Amino acid sequence: MNTVIAEEEKRELKDIVAFIRSELKPKGKLLTPFNLISAPIILLGVLLILYRLARGMGAVTNLSQEFPWGIWIGFDVMVGVAFAGGAYVLTFVVYILRSDKYHSIIRATVLNGLLAYVFYAGAIFLDLGRWWNITNPLWGNKFGVNSVLFLIAWHFLLYMLAEFVEFSPAIAEWLGLRKLRKILGSLTVGAVIVGIALSTLHQAGLGALFMMAKGKVHPLWYTEFIPVLFFVSSIFAGLSMVIFEGTISHRVFSDKISHEDHAAYDDMLIGLSQGCAVAMFVYFFAQFLILIHGWHWALLNTPMGYWYLTEMVGLVAIPCFMFFQGARYRNMLLIRTAAILAMIGIIVNRLNISIIAFKWWVPFSERYFPSWMEIVITLAIILTEIWVFRWIVNRMPVFGKPPAWAEETHQ
């Protein structure tokens, strides 16, 4: 009896290996404009990464003793993780509040979140001068539990696992593993709950990293509430990314998306837009209260003050208003424009705290500005992520419906 089952499983395994091997081959045209542009950048990025590992950080980056963190932290990690926030917000709406409206985009969003963590949080590896010690926070008696970064390191790892569990039913469906699909599907809600708790803390934690940079971050940006602001802003950063990514995916992968989804999509965008508007309003209001309580009025009338107002009005208040209006008048263009503005606002905010308003007194000539090599490596990371995303979307049920046999177990 047992041997028969074992035999069956063995054959199944053989089939699966053969299936995966066939799936590894590229699907579709290789010589597309996107591939022709991205492949050389990725290749150059890989070479530069090797060069960085061989010759040290200084050979590739413009980092200095004054500016120890550059775009690999300020952009790749800080912005990448904020944009990945869509996954925890949407899993909350879909699995906790059980709103079916957003079910069709949950997989793409979770996949995006997972890949964002793998690639952008993975960018930390490049930024570690002593990268061979990267596993030190995980074992031994060297737990720096008083460090915010210790918390973030663990949370990144655990959250990647949680997101992998959330996405894993799609992998099981792809491989046709029915039993496994059932087991993995039953883990989803648990993973979602853990994932939301982890996200809350490490989204805020990225801001808490700068608590000890008191006296280095310009007073208009430095507040003890940075962690709260980072958390709240990750909500609309993530949702804006979902809007932005969805807009592009719907063009690129339109063959995979069924028609009714196209129709329901506008309703979904409006819902996301309302979510963004409310989160942004809360964020803006909190920033306003902090400004008043901080007594920093006089600083507004300085060059840094104008820059602060540009961020708060141009890239928070205005897109917030656009989201409200877009949702009210069902104006998709307005919503999409607002999403892009809000995303720029997040980029500017994270870069302000980590780089631009960091040691604002240092004269322009001595300030950090990323080298072309840092930028190429960052681009290579983003493009590789898109390649992997495309590879998965073209094979697994992400945008389209899961296979019929999985439908009934589908939450």
Add this chain to the structure above:
Amino acid sequence: MGMDRRTFLKGLGTGIAVAGPGSSLLPGRLEAKEVVASKEFMGVLVDTTRCIGCRSCELACAEAHALPVPDISDASALDKIRQTSVTQWTLVNRYQTEKGEVFAKKQCMHCNQPGCVAACLVKAMQKREDGAVTWDTNCMGCRYCMISCPFDIPKFEYDSAFPKIQKCSLCWERLQKGEKPTCVEACPAEALAFDSRRELIEEANRRIYKESGKYISHIYGEREVGGTGYLYISAVPFEQIGFRTDLGTTAYPELSKGFLYSVPIVLLLWPAFLIGVNTITKRKDEVQRREGGKK
């Protein structure tokens, strides 16, 4: 009287230290501790009115730690204000002040509660029992210590494939042998004094009171960022000799303490709340389905 209060506080500190391990998973270990394992923090008192800018300390430091030896006969090095670097753990700067030329030595301040130590996620940066803040090779090179140091002291070897963090270690290896830091020993002008932090504060106060008018009435490092191992006294306000006087008296680890305290609370309450909401929505779903079925 002051002594009595100090002894009392010391006892209290030890009491907290004993009670500490019970709650060692909480960030409570950030609490101010002047005394670790019943040893007093040692420190160095720098009397900037005595420093003659000879840079003997720079030379001694370089020799003791196998760093490039500076040419201290070349006075032009003093023409500009310098920062410590990966090859120079300490240096002397010359400042033009209201009372003429003043020299001030610069190095790691060896904070009582160092930001860099709280920042380190692998405990590569450590506050030793005798007060020295030292770096170890299990470091990941994340440079968060550099972000968190109010004095910008840790320096990173960007040009090496095997980089280290370089900074003054208060000659920790010498302290263990019962010797003084090498810079203190090398100082020909007795501008540097090595002792327990408590004794040094007494001595600094004695000098300030005794020669009234010579010093300003402030010991830099007594309260700054929660107290530092290096203490300075000066004839001129500290802004004039390159010190930041806007750092406040809060120890830097305290700044992220609020966030760290919220972690266990969020991890406990948030999932409980989410499970609750999930259960409610599930019931609602079921009720809807049942009612839908009845129709």
